[in-house]
Amino acid sequence: MAYQVEIRVVPRQGILDPQGKAVEGALTNLGFAGVGEVHVGRLIRIDLDAASIEEAQERAHKMCRQLLANPVTEDYDVQVIEQAETAP
Amino acid sequence: MAYQVEIRVVPRQGILDPQGKAVEGALTNLGFAGVGEVHVGRLIRIDLDAASIEEAQERAHKMCRQLLANPVTEDYDVQVIEQAETAP
Amino acid sequence: MSVTPRPGDPAITAELVEDHGLSTDEYQLILDLLGREPTYTELGVFSAMWSEHCGYKNSKPLLRTLPTKAPWVLQGPGENAGVIDVGEGLAVAFKIESHNHPSAVEPYQGAATGVGGILRDVFTMGARPIAVLNSLRFGELDGPSAGRVRYLLAGVVKGIGDYGNCVGIPTVGGEIYFDASYEGNPLVNAMAIGLMKREELITAVAEGVGNPIMAVGSKTGRDGIHGATFASAELTEESEAKRPMVQVGDPFTEKLLLEASLELIRSGHIVGIQDMGAAGLVSSSTEMAARGGTGVDIEISKVPVREPGMTPYEILLSETQERMLVVAKEGREEEVRAILGRWELDAETIGHVTDTGNYVIRENGAVVVEIPGEPLVDGCPTYTREGRENPRITELRSWNPSELRPREEEQDPAWALFTLLDDPTIASKRWIHEQYDSTVRTNTVVGPGSDAAVLRLRGTRRAIAATTDCNGRYVYLNPYRGGLIAVAEAARNLVCSGALPRAVTDNLNFGNPLKPEVYHQLSEAVRGIGEACTVLETPVTGGNVSLYNENPAGAIYPTPTIGMVGVIEDIDHVTTLAFGEEGDTVILLGRNTDELGGSEYLKAVHGMVAGDAPAIDLQEERKLQGALLEAIRSGLIRSAHDTAEGGFAVALAECAIARADSPVGVEVELEDDLPPAPLLYGEGQSRVIVSCSEADADRVLAHFAASGVEARRIGRVGEVKGRFRIVTREAVIDVPVEAIARTYYDAIPRRMDGRPIDVATALDSEVFVP
Amino acid sequence: MKIGVVTFPGSNCDYDCYKAAREVLEAETVYLWHGDHDLKGVDALFLPGGFSYGDYLRAGSIASLSPIMNEVRAFADAGGLVVGICNGFQILCEAGMLPGALIRNRSLKFSSKVVHLRVQQSVAPFTSAYEVGQVLRVPIAHGEGCYIAPDEELDLLEAEGGVIFRYCEADGRITEAANPNGSARNIAGIINSGRNVLGMMPHPERAVDELLGSVDGIGLFRSLAEHLVASPSSS
Numbered sequence A, B: 001m002a003y004q005v006e007i008r009v010v011p012r013q014g015i016l017d018p019q020g021k022a023v024e025g026a027l028t029n030l031g032f033a034g035v036g037e038v039h040v041g042r043l044i045r046i047d048l049d050a051a052s053i054e055e056a057q058e059r060a061h062k063m064c065r066q067l068l069a070n071p072v073t074e075d076y077d078v079q080v081i082e083q084a085e086t087a088p
Numbered sequence C: 001m002s003v004t005p006r007p008g009d010p011a012i013t014a015e016l017v018e019d020h021g022l023s024t025d026e027y028q029l030i031l032d033l034l035g036r037e038p039t040y041t042e043l044g045v046f047s048a049m050w051s052e053h054c055g056y057k058n059s060k061p062l063l064r065t066l067p068t069k070a071p072w073v074l075q076g077p078g079e080n081a082g083v084i085d086v087g088e089g090l091a092v093a094f095k096i097e098s099h100n101h102p103s104a105v106e107p108y109q110g111a112a113t114g115v116g117g118i119l120r121d122v123f124t125m126g127a128r129p130i131a132v133l134n135s136l137r138f139g140e141l142d143g144p145s146a147g148r149v150r151y152l153l154a155g156v157v158k159g160i161g162d163y164g165n166c167v168g169i170p171t172v173g174g175e176i177y178f179d180a181s182y183e184g185n186p187l188v189n190a191m192a193i194g195l196m197k198r199e200e201l202i203t204a205v206a207e208g209v210g211n212p213i214m215a216v217g218s219k220t221g222r223d224g225i226h227g228a229t230f231a232s233a234e235l236t237e238e239s240e241a242k243r244p245m246v247q248v249g250d251p252f253t254e255k256l257l258l259e260a261s262l263e264l265i266r267s268g269h270i271v272g273i274q275d276m277g278a279a280g281l282v283s284s285s286t287e288m289a290a291r292g293g294t295g296v297d298i299e300i301s302k303v304p305v306r307e308p309g310m311t312p313y314e315i316l317l318s319e320t321q322e323r324m325l326v327v328a329k330e331g332r333e334e335e336v337r338a339i340l341g342r343w344e345l346d347a348e349t350i351g352h353v354t355d356t357g358n359y360v361i362r363e364n365g366a367v368v369v370e371i372p373g374e375p376l377v378d379g380c381p382t383y384t385r386e387g388r389e390n391p392r393i394t395e396l397r398s399w400n401p402s403e404l405r406p407r408e409e410e411q412d413p414a415w416a417l418f419t420l421l422d423d424p425t426i427a428s429k430r431w432i433h434e435q436y437d438s439t440v441r442t443n444t445v446v447g448p449g450s451d452a453a454v455l456r457l458r459g460t461r462r463a464i465a466a467t468t469d470c471n472g473r474y475v476y477l478n479p480y481r482g483g484l485i486a487v488a489e490a491a492r493n494l495v496c497s498g499a500l501p502r503a504v505t506d507n508l509n510f511g512n513p514l515k516p517e518v519y520h521q522l523s524e525a526v527r528g529i530g531e532a533c534t535v536l537e538t539p540v541t542g543g544n545v546s547l548y549n550e551n552p553a554g555a556i557y558p559t560p561t562i563g564m565v566g567v568i569e570d571i572d573h574v575t576t577l578a579f580g581e582e583g584d585t586v587i588l589l590g591r592n593t594d595e596l597g598g599s600e601y602l603k604a605v606h607g608m609v610a611g612d613a614p615a616i617d618l619q620e621e622r623k624l625q626g627a628l629l630e631a632i633r634s635g636l637i638r639s640a641h642d643t644a645e646g647g648f649a650v651a652l653a654e655c656a657i658a659r660a661d662s663p664v665g666v667e668v669e670l671e672d673d674l675p676p677a678p679l680l681y682g683e684g685q686s687r688v689i690v691s692c693s694e695a696d697a698d699r700v701l702a703h704f705a706a707s708g709v710e711a712r713r714i715g716r717v718g719e720v721k722g723r724f725r726i727v728t729r730e731a732v733i734d735v736p737v738e739a740i741a742r743t744y745y746d747a748i749p750r751r752m753d754g755r756p757i758d759v760a761t762a763l764d765s766e767v768f769v770p
Numbered sequence D: 001m002k003i004g005v006v007t008f009p010g011s012n013c014d015y016d017c018y019k020a021a022r023e024v025l026e027a028e029t030v031y032l033w034h035g036d037h038d039l040k041g042v043d044a045l046f047l048p049g050g051f052s053y054g055d056y057l058r059a060g061s062i063a064s065l066s067p068i069m070n071e072v073r074a075f076a077d078a079g080g081l082v083v084g085i086c087n088g089f090q091i092l093c094e095a096g097m098l099p100g101a102l103i104r105n106r107s108l109k110f111s112s113k114v115v116h117l118r119v120q121q122s123v124a125p126f127t128s129a130y131e132v133g134q135v136l137r138v139p140i141a142h143g144e145g146c147y148i149a150p151d152e153e154l155d156l157l158e159a160e161g162g163v164i165f166r167y168c169e170a171d172g173r174i175t176e177a178a179n180p181n182g183s184a185r186n187i188a189g190i191i192n193s194g195r196n197v198l199g200m201m202p203h204p205e206r207a208v209d210e211l212l213g214s215v216d217g218i219g220l221f222r223s224l225a226e227h228l229v230a231s232p233s234s235s
């Protein structure tokens, strides 16, 4: 089965996030009202073949632990959706 | 009203994505099976005060056009959810 | 063989031909050449090869007039890069290349891929890149369009930095000017320098019938299709729409390609290698064949692609970056693959060299392109256009400085100086070059911030110096003089650093050559460059032509950027602009003049661009440079800096504040009987400020007197953080040197830092912030 | 004495490290390939600067999983000396061989210039040739050199004497202005609790030649050599 995995990696709460800070300032500079905290993270999309959605899930989490997220500074979450079998 | 805006910025379809390529290679080298195309983008989370969800939406799109996404090389989408009124 | 149009190819109509930038006469030429109608694919091939970018339609006749030979020139124009002998068995390859139009559309990627391309041009000659320089032009950093300019500047600088830093080649120098004439059409020229042993020189030829042709590096996508023709058309609203898929740089793959290519070249398994640059596979394969006097036969379906359903047209014209074409020796494919594999790169054999002299492309066996190679490469018609100076400029030039009334603020003689030091074109470029790794590879003896960059040559006592220079405003006001001065200043910058100027690579950035006023600028500037290169013995070994640089307001300032390389015989001769010790004697070489035309002072203080470019006498210049180099070599000179934009006062300030954290005071007196403005800020040529120890002063003065070069003691170097003092007959400037330094170093940061655009750039989102 | 310099795809200071080791220590120096599992019996290891795998995910993250890193880890566990410079430091953190992480400079810009470093301690094996409080002039060139770690981790690091270099003013004062990238507590270089693994963002290998402006990096190589001579490595 073909799955579309989406992984969202964000700076852990309380960890310095220079990009978030900068964007926050910039948006306010540009005159946007009501801007509170801003955080900038990474979005990773993976086309993944797996036997089942559970397997895809499980494999994606392994990828995050091993490579995609830094346990010291980042949190992540994984979403897996089944892919429509339409040709590209 | 307090809203939580989530913006996902990804390389435009068909454009070279060296980051995605590198991650794809790394995952395969690590022995992960079934890995197809990989794309790496940006995830931006913004706490936003706005009168209505429409207004929040509209403002978020403006932010993308002005600052957060590059119309030449990137596509983006915006999701706005209402925030539980629990203190941070 | 019969050529069959592909099913689904558009019919060849007059419009289609025109869209491909080919005139009716040129199209007729194609018909005669083929004896039939070209296929759509063939039309694409011709349009690329006969574009300005590849065919040099409007510049070739002019370029032929440039001097290209000298005993030390190992490789002149026509190859990927020029090569000169720098002694002790070493050779240096260098070339400059423009990426103006891509950078106008997408500054970050445009500039990054510009650096990538020029690096490949150098290492495909067998040289390891050791340095990059960049020559930039933008609109004004103040005023209505400042937002757009910030966006372009931030993106371009980050693009150059990210690419060079990642590949690990130090960016050691360059130049940058801000002027409204570049609004909407910035100039981004990158120059790369590589080092090799003389015998390692290799040229990009496809020789040996039967030898396999291999595609190496990134898979081909739809990037930048028709970039070459794109680069040969004016930027208009439509061109925004016509915009091809933006080329994205991949410096990591470039680094692998660099290492693998050098290994391949040394391995002896290949006969030729070339970058797939502008017009990608087409130009690389045809040019290699033409040089070898051979033909090629390529099966397009073998080319590795990134996207499904790509047509031969797209594959041939794609400008996907980080790709190379390799001609291997027959039967050595496996060895070649082994070397590339080690660097995690793939190679596909896509065709072979033939003796037919024809350029043949097949799609699954069916011939879709068959064109005689020689005329395809060299048959591009060239034109000598008519040139006529725009009368407006003739009139501007006749403006007479004595009409100028000083401004109120000039009551305070220091005011104009501070105004100039705060002018981004003059101010410190630290904000820019601190984003460039200038010390990687540990050869950078003098990095950004002096007149020229200096790189040591390991294993010898030698070094090379490099600079890029061109004052477009001079060329605008007087193309011929402007051309002379661009070369003279580059050479002067090298000499000030202790180097003997050796050779030039030039980047001719001009407007639309079909306009007589532009063609006039082009031909006159080239005449000046040629003359100066001849007198100063710095032949042109290559370069790049970028025409159609226009914006709705008209053409940019004509900007023939001169990249020059020189040789320093002994590392002890390396000299910078920074004043040495307190008490050192300050000496002025050359003559102060009454000129103000085309000066930065006129523009920054009076908002005027007028007058004639400064006069220059090449023989005087040559004498000055010869004498200065002798003095430096004899170890008498502690610092040297030529006067340039901002004139004497700014040059003196630059010597005093060169060390940002410990600026030194200086006191000088000028007795010249000249009005303050031209004396302090005029840009009269052939002047250099040198310093030496008090004890050596008389010997230095005697030396220059003996060489027939005007030289006079004008003052002494003061204490660290002392006063900056200039006394003239009519005015006295006396300010703390730290104030000078602050203004000079803050000018660009205060206009750039902490602004939204800064953030957009950091996010690599590169969005235009109005 | 034999020194090894690991080359990862995208390393670009391997040559500078190699030259520095060669010329300063006159020691036999060899390149080690990321894909190999062989350390060729070296006595000390350098992980050089550069952009391994383009630093396309997080700086050093992909390289930290290279085959040779298993040997590097084993070598360090056995007490072998490992020095990570710039990208090498990032790789060591990503590999978990040093605490903390290196993120985007506070300025969000790549920063290339000469900075001042205060030597926090003069101890074997890496800094015995320096005085405590000595101020060094050493180049930096990085975009992701902001060192961070949870506060308790930092406290522990300080308590163990793990902080080796701090960014400082020319006169040695530790100030915010002297901090080029926003690193926590101006930290520029640290060692592990085993005191045999060093990571630092500045480039000592670029400061070993008067001609290039500074020789303040030599001390690091000397210290390392002294230690190796005094106590030949187990590996």
Ligand SMILES: Nc1ncnc2c1ncn2[C@@H]1O[C@H](COP(=O)(O)OP(=O)(O)O)[C@@H](O)[C@H]1O
Pocket (backbone or CB within 6 Å): C134, C135, C136, C171, C172, C173, C174, C175, C176, C426, C429, C432, C433, C447, C448, C449, C450, C451, C452, C453, C468, C469, C493, C644, C645
């Ligand atoms: N775009 C740039 N990139 C790197 N260095 C630059 C750039 N622009 C200017 N510089 C550096 O700033 C210094 C001053 O430049 P410039 O005023 O053009 O010198 P000069 O007038 O002597 O040619 C030079 O050392 C030059 O290398």
Ligand SMILES: [Mg+2]
Pocket (backbone or CB within 6 Å): C451, C493, C641, C642, C643, C644
């Ligand atoms: Mg100069």
